[in-house]
Amino acid sequence: MATDIIIQTAILLLTVAIVFAVQYVPKQTLTKHRTDHRTTTQTQRHLSRATQLLRRAKSNPQKDQSQTLAKTAITEIEKALSLFPKDPTPYILKSLALDLLGHKGSALRSLDLALAFPRVKSLSEKERVEALVRRAELKLAVNKRRRIDSAVTDLEEAVKVSDKEGEIKTKAFCLLGVCYQLKGMREESRKAFVEALKLEPASTLARQGLERVSLS
Incomplete structure (x- = not known):
């Protein structure tokens, strides 16, 4: 009698585990995928804005306007970094912005971060x-x-x-x-x-x- 109860309990637990695996885990995986996709999209949006701002900053002959654009670009870059700090691209763009602002030492340190392992593995040749x-x-x-x-x-x-x-x-x-x-x-x-x-x-x-x- 006790053995039957143990077997029935084990079967019940196994059934619950299977139901959990079939129903809950895929939903959890899908939620993670959606979150990752949303993070990637937001990161790309910030980096795209930063790139446009840096292009305008480099071509602007007015130093004060150029620096304002570079500072705004850094704001966008920091937002991207807060979402995905493992990406080397924001550090490269930040280095360019800091260089435009005359902060060569900080620009160098930002490039060091971009070229550090494992971020460097994400860069193309x-x-x-x-x-x-x-x-x-x-x-x-x-x-x-x-x-x-x-x-x-x-x-x-x-x-x-x-x-x-x-x-x-x-x-x-x-x-x-x-x-x-x-x-x-x-x-x-x-x-x-x-x-x-x-x-x-x-x-x-x-x-x-x-x-x-x-x-x-």
């Missing part, structure tokens, strides 16, 4: 290369002497990662040429400028850099 080159530029602008080795590391990684020709890769080689020249690495500098010219024969920056190296 093009985005990663652009971020590395931009970070190298900021390192040289913030403290050329102290950060030149770190800038070289970023630039060497950028040209290694990118297997496509383009303006950003040409820029990376030109910056590498500048860095090598500052470090007294004349032959490496020359080779970097030559590589830049191979990618973009009309590059004034590469030609001028090569002339400087030849005269030094």
Whole structure:
């Protein structure tokens, strides 16, 4: 008798568990999917607004208006970050806005966050290369002497990662040429400028850099 009661109780519990799995769990999963989709949509909306504001800020010749637009862009970016802090894109956009405001140190730190693991895994090859080159530029602008080795590391990684020709890769080689020249690495500098010219024969920056190296 006691055994029958135990069996019946076990069957009842199993039935309840199956009903729960069939009815409740899918609803819970669907609710999570809807929440994630809504968060993603809101994040994209804020980032889209921020991108538009930054474009207007960069093209605006009036410094006070440009800075106002950049500050408004940061507000949108912060909203996106509050929704999805694991996304590297808001940090990249924030870096651009901070740079427009003249806060190069803060802009550099924001790029550091974008390129930190695991966020960096979400970047495409093009985005990663652009971020590395931009970070190298900021390192040289913030403290050329102290950060030149770190800038070289970023630039060497950028040209290694990118297997496509383009303006950003040409820029990376030109910056590498500048860095090598500052470090007294004349032959490496020359080779970097030559590589830049191979990618973009009309590059004034590469030609001028090569002339400087030849005269030094």
